[in-house]
Amino acid sequence: MPKSNSIPISKQLSSIKALGKGSELEKAIATTILVYNSRAGNDGKMSKTEVKDLLHTQFQNFTQGQEAKPKYKELMKDLDEDSTGQMAFEDFMILLLSMTLMSDLFNEIRQTKNTK
Structure with missing residues (x-):
């Protein structure tokens, strides 16, 4: 929250x-x-539960439709297994990058020509 x-x-x-x-x-x-x-808390970390919530509320266009992919399931399982665990910003960025690279939206964006 x-x-x-x-x-x-x-x-x-x-x-x-x-x-x-x-x-x-x-x-x-x-x-x-x-x-x-x-x-993040005062220690600069977020709980894995908060990270999962953040992904669902702020990164939903990249995570949409990924539920069946094994890598997505693995990432979500890691967030679910240890809900008391904390995540530092560096790990959060790696998670975002992983989620981005596997997303359908990433592929759509890459295939779109820049019109500038």
């Missing part, structure tokens, strides 16, 4: 002056950090 005293991410982003000059990729990574931090 998000911290009740957390500052909205949009407000956090607008308050970081360096991002005004940042690239799209830098902004995307900064947003990921801010979303994670808004849910």
